[in-house]
Amino acid sequence: MKRTRFRMTQDAKDALVLLSPLLVLTGVFLVFPVASNFYYSLTKWKGLGTPVFIGLENYRQLFQDTRFYSSLKSLGTLVLYIPLGVFLPLVIANILRTGLHGWKAYRALLYLPNIIGPVILGTIFSVILSQVGPITEILKSLGYANANEFYMLGKSTSAINTLSFLFVVWMRVGFGCIYFLAAMSTIDESLYDAAKIDGTNKFQDFIHITIPGIRFSIEFFTVLAFIEVFARMYGMIFTLTGGGPGYATYTLEFGVYMLSFSAYQKGYASAWAVILFFFCAIIALVQIRLIRKGEQS
Amino acid sequence: MKKNATRIGIILVLVLLIAGAATLGAQGQKGEAEGPITLTVWNFKYAEEIGGKAFREMDRLFMEQNPGIIIDHQAQPESNYYQLLISAFSAKSDLDVFLTHTDQRAWGISESYYLLDDQIKDVMDTYADSALEACSETKSKDSGIKILPLTAQGNGFYYNKTLLKQAGLDPEVVPSDWNTFLNACEKLKNAGITPIIYGNQGSPFGICFTYRTILGTLLSSDEIDGFTDGSTTFKRDEYVQATRMIKELFDKGYVNVENSSIPYFMDGITDFQAGKGAFFCGLNSDIAHWKDFGTALGYENVGYFSAPVASNAKYPLAQVNQGAGIGFAVADHSPHKEAAAKYVKFMTSGEAGKVFMDATGAIVPNSTIPVDASNPMLTDILEKMNSHATPDIMNRVPGGMITDYYNFMTLYFISGEISESRYIDQVEAIYRSNL
Known part of the structure; x- marks a missing residue:
C-alpha cells in the first residue's frame, strides 16, 4: 500500500514560524483559560487548593438555581431594548447627516457617555436616581410630597428597565451616531439627488436609500449590542444595582463574578461561564457570517 | 529570503520565551536577597x-x-x-x-x-x-x-437623649423593651423627629445589624452557632419573629425614608452624628461606636442598649459579641x-x-492595653460584652450567602415586592446553597 506523505511547503513553514509567537500567546492567554474553564466546571473548587472532580454536579445545580433563570430573564429584557438601542442612534445620525444647526456640539454631547465609561456612569446614576438625588429634589420642589417613593432602582421591574435603557440605549447612542454617520458618508450622494428629482421626502430617503445603503453596518452594530449585553455589563450592574433588588438585574456575566469572587465557588462559576461561553459563541458565529457576507457584497 | 524569515521567526519565539522566563525568575528571586x-x-x-x-x-x-x-x-x-x-x-x-x-x-x-x-x-x-x-x-x-x-466587636443601639427629650420622653429610661421602643418611635415620629436612622444602600447594614441584635436575644448561643453547619434554620420561629419586628418598624414609618439611598458607611453614621434621627444600630468598636457618637453629640447625650427586646425573648440581656x-x-x-x-x-x-x-x-x-475606665458609656458596653456575650449570626453563616441575602433583604423590607414566606424561603435556599 502506498503511503501519502504530508509535506509542508516552504511558504507554509515560514508562515507557521512567523505566526508562532501569536499562536503561543493565543494558546496561553485564550485557548488554555477557556479549556481549563471547561475542566473546572466539572469540579468543586474555590480558587485555592486542589479542585475535586464532581462530574456534572455543577450543571445539575445550575439548572435548579433561581439565579440562573433570573439571569436569563434579565438578559431577555435587556435584549428587548436592543432594537431601540439601534434605531435611536440611526435616526439621530440621519438627522445629523441631513444637517442640523450646531450638530458638532450635539455629536460631542451624545458621545460623552462613551468617554465616561460604564463604571462611572453606574455610580453617577445610582446617585441621580437615589431617593436623595436630584430627581427627588426636583419632584419635591414641584410639590410632589411623596417624591422619595419614586425610586427607580428600588423595584424589580423599574430597576431592570432603567438598567436596560441606560446601558443598551442611552449609553450607546453616541457611539452609534458616530458609527452610522461614518457608514452613511459612504453612500453615493447622487442617489439622494436622483431621489430628490423623483420627489421623495426625507423619510422616504431614509427608508429606501439610507437603510439599505448601510444595512451591513446596522447588522454589525446589532451584533455588537448583543456582545455588550452578554459580556460587558458587569461594571454598570455592580455600581448601579449590585444585581438587585433580589435577582432583578442579575445576568450570567454578573453571576460568574459573584459566584467566583464573592461566594468562593469557582467550580460552579465556571459552569455558569461555560453557558455564557456558548451564548457568546453563537453571537460570534453570527458576527463572522455577517463579516463574510459584507466582504462578498 | 525564506531562510531569513525562518530565522527571524525563531528569534522572535526565543525572545518571547526568554522574556517570560526572566520575568518568572525575577519573581522567584524576590525576598531572597540579603539585607533587611x-x-x-x-x-x-x-x-x-x-x-x-x-x-x-x-x-x-x-x-x-x-x-x-x-x-x-x-x-x-x-x-x-x-x-x-x-x-x-x-x-x-x-x-x-x-x-x-x-x-x-x-x-x-x-x-x-x-x-x-x-x-x-x-x-x-x-x-x-x-x-x-x-x-x-x-x-x-x-x-x-x-x-x-x-x-x-459587637452591635447595639445608640440613642440621642436630646431628641428623646424633645419628643417628651424621659431620656434616662432606656427604651430597650420592644413596646417601650415602639412607643418612643411613635412619639418621636409625632414630634416630627425621624425615629431610626438606617443606611441600607448597597449593603443593608441597618437591617442586618438590627437582625443581629434581636436574634441575639431570641436564640441561644448554641442555636446561633448552629448556623455554621446547617443545624439551625432560617425557618425557625425566632427568625420569623425578628423579621416581623423589623418589618413593623418600616410599616409604621419609623425608619428614615431615604434609608435605601444612603450607605451605612458613612452617610448613616454621619446623619446620626448630625442629630437627624434618634436611634442608630451601631457597632461597639472601631467605627460607628461610642466614641464617634459621644464626640459628636456629647457623651452625656448618648445612650446605649444591646438590643430591642421582645417580651418573649429568652435572653433579654444578650449582647452580640463577635x-x-x-x-x-x-x-x-x-x-x-x-x-x-x-x-x-x-x-x-x-x-x-x-x-x-x-x-x-x-x-x-x-490585657497589655489598659482600657479607659473613666468613660461610663464605654464601661457599660464593656460590661455587657464581657458578661452577656452571645455570638453574632453573621459570623456563623457562610460568607458566600451575604450578597444574595442582602439583595433579598432589600427586596422584602424596602421594595416590599415579595411576601414574608417567600422571603424566608429564599433566605433559607440561599443559606443551604452556600453551606
Missing part, C-alpha cells in the same frame, strides 16, 4: 484618615524597635478585599501580613492563613478568650489560631513567617495597640 527584611502588609483600613494615621505610627514604633525589618504597608479597597486576597494567595505574590475580618469571609479561605499557634505561645494569655475563640479555625482559645485580634472584629494574619506562603508573626503580635498588643485604641476608639482585646 521587607514585610508587605495589606490593610483595608489604611486609607482611612484616623486609622491610617494610627497604623503609620504603629509601624514607626515597630521599625524603631526592629531595625532589621521594613514595613511596606499598603492600602487596599475594602469592597474587593477578599477577592484580592484570593488572587494574592493563588499567585503567591508579595504579601506577608494582612488585616482581616474574623467572619466566614476569612474562614472560607483560611487554608492560606498561617497557623500562629507556635509563634504566639508566649503571649496567648494576654488576649481575651472570646477573642481567641473568634480567631481560631477550630473555635478554641488554645489552638487553631490564625488571626490575632485587633478589635473586639469576640474579635478585625485582626492581623500572616500569609501561609510568606517567606518571612517569623518576622511577620512578630509584627502581628506587636500590632495587636502593648504600645501599638494603645495607639490604635486611642486614635480610633476601638476596644482592643488584649
Whole structure:
C-alpha cells in the first residue's frame, strides 16, 4: 500500500514560524483559560487548593438555581431594548447627516457617555436616581410630597428597565451616531439627488436609500449590542444595582463574578461561564457570517 | 529570503520565551536577597484618615524597635478585599501580613492563613478568650489560631437623649423593651423627629445589624452557632419573629425614608452624628461606636442598649459579641513567617495597640492595653460584652450567602415586592446553597 506523505511547503513553514509567537500567546492567554474553564466546571473548587472532580454536579445545580433563570430573564429584557438601542442612534445620525444647526456640539454631547465609561456612569446614576438625588429634589420642589417613593432602582421591574435603557440605549447612542454617520458618508450622494428629482421626502430617503445603503453596518452594530449585553455589563450592574433588588438585574456575566469572587465557588462559576461561553459563541458565529457576507457584497 | 524569515521567526519565539522566563525568575528571586527584611502588609483600613494615621505610627514604633525589618504597608479597597486576597494567595505574590475580618469571609479561605499557634505561645494569655475563640479555625482559645485580634466587636443601639427629650420622653429610661421602643418611635415620629436612622444602600447594614441584635436575644448561643453547619434554620420561629419586628418598624414609618439611598458607611453614621434621627444600630468598636457618637453629640447625650427586646425573648440581656472584629494574619506562603508573626503580635498588643485604641476608639482585646475606665458609656458596653456575650449570626453563616441575602433583604423590607414566606424561603435556599 502506498503511503501519502504530508509535506509542508516552504511558504507554509515560514508562515507557521512567523505566526508562532501569536499562536503561543493565543494558546496561553485564550485557548488554555477557556479549556481549563471547561475542566473546572466539572469540579468543586474555590480558587485555592486542589479542585475535586464532581462530574456534572455543577450543571445539575445550575439548572435548579433561581439565579440562573433570573439571569436569563434579565438578559431577555435587556435584549428587548436592543432594537431601540439601534434605531435611536440611526435616526439621530440621519438627522445629523441631513444637517442640523450646531450638530458638532450635539455629536460631542451624545458621545460623552462613551468617554465616561460604564463604571462611572453606574455610580453617577445610582446617585441621580437615589431617593436623595436630584430627581427627588426636583419632584419635591414641584410639590410632589411623596417624591422619595419614586425610586427607580428600588423595584424589580423599574430597576431592570432603567438598567436596560441606560446601558443598551442611552449609553450607546453616541457611539452609534458616530458609527452610522461614518457608514452613511459612504453612500453615493447622487442617489439622494436622483431621489430628490423623483420627489421623495426625507423619510422616504431614509427608508429606501439610507437603510439599505448601510444595512451591513446596522447588522454589525446589532451584533455588537448583543456582545455588550452578554459580556460587558458587569461594571454598570455592580455600581448601579449590585444585581438587585433580589435577582432583578442579575445576568450570567454578573453571576460568574459573584459566584467566583464573592461566594468562593469557582467550580460552579465556571459552569455558569461555560453557558455564557456558548451564548457568546453563537453571537460570534453570527458576527463572522455577517463579516463574510459584507466582504462578498 | 525564506531562510531569513525562518530565522527571524525563531528569534522572535526565543525572545518571547526568554522574556517570560526572566520575568518568572525575577519573581522567584524576590525576598531572597540579603539585607533587611521587607514585610508587605495589606490593610483595608489604611486609607482611612484616623486609622491610617494610627497604623503609620504603629509601624514607626515597630521599625524603631526592629531595625532589621521594613514595613511596606499598603492600602487596599475594602469592597474587593477578599477577592484580592484570593488572587494574592493563588499567585503567591508579595504579601506577608494582612488585616482581616474574623467572619466566614476569612474562614472560607483560611487554608492560606498561617497557623500562629507556635509563634504566639508566649503571649496567648494576654488576649481575651472570646477573642481567641473568634480567631481560631477550630473555635478554641488554645489552638487553631490564625488571626490575632485587633478589635473586639459587637452591635447595639445608640440613642440621642436630646431628641428623646424633645419628643417628651424621659431620656434616662432606656427604651430597650420592644413596646417601650415602639412607643418612643411613635412619639418621636409625632414630634416630627425621624425615629431610626438606617443606611441600607448597597449593603443593608441597618437591617442586618438590627437582625443581629434581636436574634441575639431570641436564640441561644448554641442555636446561633448552629448556623455554621446547617443545624439551625432560617425557618425557625425566632427568625420569623425578628423579621416581623423589623418589618413593623418600616410599616409604621419609623425608619428614615431615604434609608435605601444612603450607605451605612458613612452617610448613616454621619446623619446620626448630625442629630437627624434618634436611634442608630451601631457597632461597639472601631467605627460607628461610642466614641464617634459621644464626640459628636456629647457623651452625656448618648445612650446605649444591646438590643430591642421582645417580651418573649429568652435572653433579654444578650449582647452580640463577635469576640474579635478585625485582626492581623500572616500569609501561609510568606517567606518571612517569623518576622511577620512578630509584627502581628506587636500590632495587636502593648504600645501599638494603645495607639490604635486611642486614635480610633476601638476596644482592643488584649490585657497589655489598659482600657479607659473613666468613660461610663464605654464601661457599660464593656460590661455587657464581657458578661452577656452571645455570638453574632453573621459570623456563623457562610460568607458566600451575604450578597444574595442582602439583595433579598432589600427586596422584602424596602421594595416590599415579595411576601414574608417567600422571603424566608429564599433566605433559607440561599443559606443551604452556600453551606
